[in-house]
Amino acid sequence: MVGRILIYIAFVSVLFATIGYYLGFKGRRNLIPKARLSYHISAVTVILASAFLLYLILTHQFQYTYVWSYSSTDLSTPLLISTFYAGQEGSFMLWTFYTSILGLFLMSYARRNGYEPEVMSVYSLVKVFLLLILIVKSPFEYIWETWPGQVHEGFVPPEGRGLNPLLQNFWMVIHPPIIFIGFASMAIPYSHAIVALLRREYLTWVKPAMPWTIFASLSLGAGIAIGGFWAYETLGWGGFWGWDPVENSSLVPWLIAVGTIHTMLVQKRTGAFARWNLGMSILAFILVLYSTFLTRSGILGDTSVHSFVDPGMWVYSLLISIMIVFSGIGFGLLFARRKEIPKVKVESDLLSREYNLFLASVLLVVIAGFVIAGTSSPIITKILEGKASAVDISYYNKTTLPLGIIMALLIGLAQVMWWRKTKPEALLKTLMFPTSASTIFTSILIIIGVREILMALFILTSSFAFFVNLRIAYKIARGNPKYIGASLTHVGVGLFLLGVIASTKYDKSQVLSLPKGQEVTAFGYKLTYIGNQKIDKERVAYNVKVEKDGDSFVAPLQMYFSEYNQGVMRHPYIFSLLNYDIFSNPKLPAFLIKNMLTNDLYLSPMSLEKSGVFNPHSTGELIILNKNQEKTIGGYTLKFIRFDMTPDDMAKMMSGQDFAIGAVIEVIYKGKKEQVIPKIYYRNNNPMPEPIKIGDKQLTFVNLNVEGGQIAVTFGDGAIDSEVKDEPTEVLVIEASVKPFINLVWFGVLVILAGFIVSMLRRISEVRR
DSSP, X not given: OHHHHHHHHHHHHHHHHXXXXXHHHTTOGGGHHHHHHHXXXXXXXXXXXXXXXXXXXXXXXXXXXXXXXXXXXXXXXXXXXXXXXXXXXXXXXXXXXHHHHHHHHHHHHHHHHTOHHHHHHHHHHHHHHHHHHHHHSOTTOBHHHHSTTTSOTTOOOSSOOOXXXXXXXXXXXXXXXXXXXXXXXXXXXXXXXXXXXXXXOTTTTHHHHHHHHHHHHHHHHHHHHHHHHHHHHHTSSSOSOOOOHHHHHHXXXXXXXXXXXXXXXXXXXXXXXXXXHHHHHHHHHHHHHHHHHHHHSSTTTTTOSSOOOOOOHHHHHHHHHHHHHHHHHHHHHHHHTTTTSOOOOOOOOSSSHHHHHHHHHHHHHHHHHHHHHHHTHHHHHHHHHSSOOOOOHHHHHHHHHHXXXXXXXXXXXXXXXXXXXXXXXXXXXXXXXXXXXXXXXXXXXXXXXXXXXXXXXXXXXXXXXHHXXXXXXXXXXXXXGGGOHHHHHHHHHHHHHHHHIIIIISOEEEEEEEETTOEEEETTEEEEEEEEEEOSSSOEEEEEEEEETTEEEEEEEEEEEETTTTEEEEEOEEEOTTOGGGGTXXXXXXXXXXXXXXXXXXXXXXXXXXXXXXXXXXXXXXEEEEBTOEEEETTEEEEEEEEEOOHHHHHHHHTTOOEEEEEEEEEEETTEEEEEOOEEEEETTXXXXXXXXXXXXXXXXXXXXXXXXXXXXXXXXXXXXXXXXXXXXXXXXXXXXXEETTHHHHHHHHHHHHHHXXXXXXXXXXXXX
């Protein structure tokens, strides 16, 4: 009851603040102090409500539905704190909390610059809708209110349901809070754009708005990067970006905000692109709302690993209403004022910084457009076909790769061009070193093994961007370091892109069967499965000894059945400089520096078998296939389409009975295409693959990774070894991967964020002057 009362007080007070600030802008200046006080009351009550929810979680008040749903007594304090935002209600509470805090800073900032009532009336309206959602979807609901008639009033469960094992990770403790700082702060450039339209001050608004736009981009970008590392470390499929719809929906507003920063620089200097910047600032926030709709409405439930369940019709309707209201205010005002907004002619040519900054902004919008089109495919297909389906990952790679090549080139060119016009001879002289360096670097990689033209071009332009900006950053650092922000950010982008290319295009992976006590070699490392040990009531560690050049380290790979998810959970072990075991195990840093400085070794468990039941190596070459990936072996092309499991087999699996699962595989041989479904029969929990004949070969489905969308098959002339030994030994099946130069990705991100911070501090100092 206390929490709900605080939310009601916050809602009423911020509603009064919104109305009071707007009327103050319209001339009733006496209402401004009252509106200011009301906003403070609202902020304090939201902070108290948040503190109260955290208290309920930390003291295990399981009579509250939200606390019972996401926490338990066995969670550590950091993980208990993270349950605050593990569900729908808590994440909206966190967003409202940050909106309240940022509003206090915005109020002071706007008051100093003379536009407090205008900007706070718009910004407070955002908070009104967030609190309205918390009234409809309250984190303070009792369990007997959630399940009336099933739970008697006053009942307190002895234990909570617990936290999803996928979220029990250090990075998930800090990832959502930083993402929501980005979401909350993206409303501030939007509010500044609305103020510019209300006050008809179309040219000067970018100066006070720019620091907030950079801050929003910094926060959202940091949150996206941390989410990528969480996926890399936790999900077990070996990547940091899977083009998941929810990942994309956070990326798109970030791209728009970054594009806005580029053209804001031009408007600040020349007055040009006023309409573009107003529209972009509005669009960035609308896309944050759209992201929230995608994530929280439940519409992506079947196509995203991140999506929340259906929140109910009230919240669904509210999310749509919020998008309509703020889109209507923003784009409606922009349309109404379109003829008033001055068009400042840019007196520049192709070889000017203005032109290239605008091109970069447009290119970011185009990239965002392709991504949002693919991301919205579940909604589009649901409307057109009645069934939600996501586009294939290859869509994103095909559309963004050519644009990424152009973007990397522009990152280098824009930095060396002067405002208005650059002399061609001066430009050629400046570009001589970075062009030569990037050409030599790319040529070396082509000699080593890069063969694809687009990849070679991407490496060339990314290294070009790196060398151009590295040289500029060095010169600025020797002169006036406060101007280093842009070049530092672009150095980071160059490193990031090179890391992405190396670690995703040229990684190597192999499915390995590790009989207990027997050494298996892969990628120059000796791997030995030495046994397992119980970590807690659920989790089991399967220990693999990794050796190279006389050094060794034992990696605990986790695999267990989760009661929470009612499925098998697999957690990889990553030999990486970012592995936090380096703080607790003094042997690991030395082992990494000596053997894995330029790459990560990624070991992901797949299953535990019995060698006497089935020997996967006896049926031909072992091949791993990702979903929709093609591989050609001896004239046969294999493509994994999907898993195949009947409802009856699904029910048997859930009840612990024998069951079968198949893999739909498309086979092309001698121009003929057909689909086959090899199966694995599980009898007494032992896998018994059933081979099928294809031409003169035998195809056997031997293992699967449902979370990663992968299967392992053997293909050859062999036959199933059905001989059962008297004493079957354990065989740990893992996927081993080498990720070359992936640390460039993480280091590049850190450099990018550092550049944003320097740029933000510079723009703040400019506003104060």
